Amino acid sequence: MTLSHSSIVDKAAETAAKATPAPIAVRVRGLSDRAIAWLFIAPAISLLLAINIFPLLWAVYLSFTNYRANRPNAVVEGVGLRNYQRVLTDPDIWQAMQTTAHFVFWTILLQMLIGFALAYLIDRKFRGHAFWTTIVLIPMMLSPAVVGNFWRFLYEPQIGLFAYAVSFLSGIPTSQIQMLGNVSLAPWAIIVVDTWMWTPYVMLICLAGLRSIPDYIYEAAEVDRASAWRQFWSITVPMALPFIMLAVLFRGIENFKMFDMVTLLTGGGPGSVTEVASITLKREAFETWATGRSSAFAIVLFVAVFGLANIYVKALNKVKQR
Amino acid sequence: MRRITKALLGATTVLTISTALPSVSQAEQLTLCWAAWDPANALVELSKDFTAKTKIDMKFEFVPWTSYADRFLNELNSHGKLCDLIIGDSQWIGGSAENGHYVKLNEFFDKEGIKMDDFVPATVVGYSEWPKNTPNYWALPAMGDVVGWTYRKDWFEKPELQKEFQEKYGWKLDAPKTYDQLKQIGEFFQNRKIDGQTVYGASIYTERGSEGITMGVTNVLYDWGFQYDNPKKPYEMEGFVNSEDAVKGLEFYKSLYDCCTPPGSSNVYMTESADAFKSGQVAMQMNFAFTWPGLYKDEKVGGERIGFFPNPAEKAHFAQLGGQGISVVAYSDKQEQALQYIKWFAQPDVQAKWWELGGYSCLKAVVNAPGFAASQPYAQAFLDSMAIVKDFWAEPSYAPLLQAMQKRVHNYVIAGDGTAKEALDGLVQDWTETFEDDGKI
Numbered sequence: 066m067t068l069s070h071s072s073i074v075d076k077a078a079e080t081a082a083k084a085t086p087a088p089i090a091v092r093v094r095g096l097s098d099r100a101i102a103w104l105f106i107a108p109a110i111s112l113l114l115a116i117n118i119f120p121l122l123w124a125v126y127l128s129f130t131n132y133r134a135n136r137p138n139a140v141v142e143g144v145g146l147r148n149y150q151r152v153l154t155d156p157d158i159w160q161a162m163q164t165t166a167h168f169v170f171w172t173i174l175l176q177m178l179i180g181f182a183l184a185y186l187i188d189r190k191f192r193g194h195a196f197w198t199t200i201v202l203i204p205m206m207l208s209p210a211v212v213g214n215f216w217r218f219l220y221e222p223q224i225g226l227f228a229y230a231v232s233f234l235s236g237i238p239t240s241q242i243q244m245l246g247n248v249s250l251a252p253w254a255i256i257v258v259d260t261w262m263w264t265p266y267v268m269l270i271c272l273a274g275l276r277s278i279p280d281y282i283y284e285a286a287e288v289d290r291a292s293a294w295r296q297f298w299s300i301t302v303p304m305a306l307p308f309i310m311l312a313v314l315f316r317g318i319e320n321f322k323m324f325d326m327v328t329l330l331t332g333g334g335p336g337s338v339t340e341v342a343s344i345t346l347k348r349e350a351f352e353t354w355a356t357g358r359s360s361a362f363a364i365v366l367f368v369a370v371f372g373l374a375n376i377y378v379k380a381l382n383k384v385k386q387r
Numbered sequence: 388m389r390r391i392t393k394a395l396l397g398a399t400t401v402l403t404i405s406t407a408l409p410s411v412s413q414a415e416q417l418t419l420c421w422a423a424w425d426p427a428n429a430l431v432e433l434s435k436d437f438t439a440k441t442k443i444d445m446k447f448e449f450v451p452w453t454s455y456a457d458r459f460l461n462e463l464n465s466h467g468k469l470c471d472l473i474i475g476d477s478q479w480i481g482g483s484a485e486n487g488h489y490v491k492l493n494e495f496f497d498k499e500g501i502k503m504d505d506f507v508p509a510t511v512v513g514y515s516e517w518p519k520n521t522p523n524y525w526a527l528p529a530m531g532d533v534v535g536w537t538y539r540k541d542w543f544e545k546p547e548l549q550k551e552f553q554e555k556y557g558w559k560l561d562a563p564k565t566y567d568q569l570k571q572i573g574e575f576f577q578n579r580k581i582d583g584q585t586v587y588g589a590s591i592y593t594e595r596g597s598e599g600i601t602m603g604v605t606n607v608l609y610d611w612g613f614q615y616d617n618p619k620k621p622y623e624m625e626g627f628v629n630s631e632d633a634v635k636g637l638e639f640y641k642s643l644y645d646c647c648t649p650p651g652s653s654n655v656y657m658t659e660s661a662d663a664f665k666s667g668q669v670a671m672q673m674n675f676a677f678t679w680p681g682l683y684k685d686e687k688v689g690g691e692r693i694g695f696f697p698n699p700a701e702k703a704h705f706a707q708l709g710g711q712g713i714s715v716v717a718y719s720d721k722q723e724q725a726l727q728y729i730k731w732f733a734q735p736d737v738q739a740k741w742w743e744l745g746g747y748s749c750l751k752a753v754v755n756a757p758g759f760a761a762s763q764p765y766a767q768a769f770l771d772s773m774a775i776v777k778d779f780w781a782e783p784s785y786a787p788l789l790q791a792m793q794k795r796v797h798n799y800v801i802a803g804d805g806t807a808k809e810a811l812d813g814l815v816q817d818w819t820e821t822f823e824d825d826g827k828i
Contacts, residue, residue, distance in 0.1 A: 135464045136486055136783070157794075222650035223668070239650075240578075240585075246653030248802045332596035335653045336802025337794060351457055353787035354464075 128361035135354040148361035161345040169320045175260045180267030188275040205265040213329025216258045220244040251339050267312045274308025310381045416444040420470035423449035425681050429744040463488040471719040474711045477513045482783035484517035489525040490715040501733045509776045510749035514712030526712025528749035533772040534606045534707040538671045540694035562696035573647030576670035588647030589671040590663040599656035601792045609705035609777050611636025622828045629811035637807035641800045653801050675709045679765040680745045695768035708776035791817035
């Protein structure tokens with residue numbers, strides 16, 4: 066027996082209609098699809114509220130009190146804005162903020178320059194470029210704890226390869242090359258390590274930007290006899306700029322809260338020359354146990370990073386819209 | 388079907404029993420918290436006797452020194468039940484007593500006949516009492532420790548070096564008795580070639596992150612006349628912390644750092660100092676006595692090659708106290724068993740074995756025993772050092788007091804920022820602020 070084309074279609078449609086489940090809301094009486102959707106995301110939202118939003122609000126509350134976590138039995142009193150006043154007028158905290166700014170500025174600058182240059186080079190697709198890309202990416206795959214310890218040994222004046230290399234090139238005795246113990250060199254020692262580790266990350270983002278530029282734009286530019294220099298400044302840089310800005314944002318936020326590497330390399334020393342804001346905050350919170358004051362400091366840092374990031378994201382959106 | 392049901396029932400029973408068993412054994416298990424270091428290994432060995440005697444298993448939670456305070460103070464502050472017994476640092480005693488972290492042991496000591504007079508007085512004051520010099524006990528002295536020095540006896544005994552040293556300084560190269568002598572020895576060995584290797588004068592504490600440089604600096608400052616406050620008026624620090632003598636002491640520490648330490652010594656504490664000595668880099672090493680047994684056993688620098696001496700003297704003669712007492716954590720559900728452990732640990736024969744295994748007993752019966760001084764090559768130096776100990780603040784606010792000193796002295800000694808007078812004046816200011824916050828002044 067044969068069926069006509071229309072009857073086959075009708076049959077298939079009927080089967081499909083039967084197989085299609087009725088809206089869940091029909092089966093779960095009294096709940097709309099929207100309500101069920103909320104039910105599904107409720108666990109994630111609750112978790113977010115419990116581990117992100119509640120601690121944030123709690124920290125805001127603590128920042129207005131004299132609470133100390135190591136004295137749970139002491140009476141907690143409100144101190145108004147005193148903690149904020151002390152944080153904002155404390156020269157040590159300003160010093161830490163300056164150190165952080167110095168660190169963030171130089172690491173971002175170096176990582177952007179070197180990262181973009183590497184991306185540009187790798188984008189040329191020379192022979193073996195895939196292999197070299199993998200090699201370049203290795204540092205960012207390592208744990209910061211490993212990198213910190215590894216570089217501490219490299220910087221060691223007596224046995225460190227870094228000191229040997231510098232001594233070999235400059236003729237300065239290795240015993241005088243004290244990267245981590247020298248007030249002037251210690252901040253740069255950390256900048257070098259962070260740049261070594263995170264430049265590949267910037268390179269990856271820049272590479273994505275470069276690869277997103279369609280070839281026909283360059284071909285059109287060549288038809289117009291635009292020089293390589295002109296192509297770079299008029300096509301490559303503007304079109305890769307949103308990606309570069311994104312990399313700056315990511316690295317800026319990360320480096321603003323840098324802690325592990327500095328702790329491992331210098332512990333904030335010599336003296337306090339490498340004591341970045343996160344180390345000061347940790348000392349205030351968990352060594353001096355000034356919980357109220359450290360909460361105020363944390364809120365100040367949060368507002369600063371959040372505010373700056375917001376301004377930056379707006380600028381980034383404008384660049385993307387051009 | 389019946390078979391399946393039986394099998395399921397059987398499996399359920401086995402599972403139930405297997406999950407119940409650990410909770411039965413947990414009831415007879417104590418957790419002891421301490422730092423991860425050589426004496427902790429000795430305590431593990433020693434505690435096997437306790438388990439054999441009482442059938443109570445001992446579990447140990449050891450944390451490296453660098454995170455020891457963070458980890459366990461957090462545990463105590465959050466009223467955690469991880470530790471039944473804790474060997475807490477001497478400076479914690481004030482805060483732990485006032486915040487109710489430790490069980491007060493007076494009644495227990497009276498009931499069990501444990502007398503604090505049986506222990507070395509300095510260790511009772513340092514590890515057990517709060518307030519200091521009052522008969523309120525929160526711990527049993529467990530591990531005596533003090534900052535002292537080791538030196539390369541084999542280098543000191545080299546005839547050619549002895550001759551050269553005698554000609555240069557006019558006295559026999561030997562363990563120093565004063566800081567001038569110590570510095571001269573440091574200068575003598577600095578950058579010297581011995582057995583084809585460049586060596587350096589001394590390794591001293593310079594660590595910034597936890598308590599290192601403070602332990603080193605106070606160790607020297609006490610001898611120059613530094614005092615924490617006016618003995619007649621507590622918390623009056625002006626003229627005591629920053630006295631002329633204290634300033635000279637701090638200047639001396641910086642000069643020692645500048646002249647006689649190995650390159651790259653800007654962040655040195657116990658481990659780094661011991662490593663510098665073990666690797667044959669330095670002629671002398673400042674370190675806590677707990678490192679001595681390990682160094683003595685070291686194949687490269689131990690045995691006949693190593694010597695020990697207490698802190699040199701200057702205007703006064705003191706040494707920085709280390710060490711800890713053992714306490715029962717107030718939040719533990721097993722306080723009875725924990726007290727049982729303390730009772731066992733306080734026994735003279737257990738204390739004697741503790742010393743044999745590498746721990747430093749604080750019991751007079753052990754340290755004053757006729758053969759004690761000769762029992763180990765470092766025993767005499769330990770005894771001499773324990774007789775002159777002095778400790779850092781043990782106030783509930785010891786942490787901010789410590790951090791202020793870490794910052795001030797590291798800024799001056801290592802970073803070369805400002806003068807010694809400015810550093811100590813700043814310290815008085817910081818400490819005053821802390822005590823004002825506490826309502827003590």
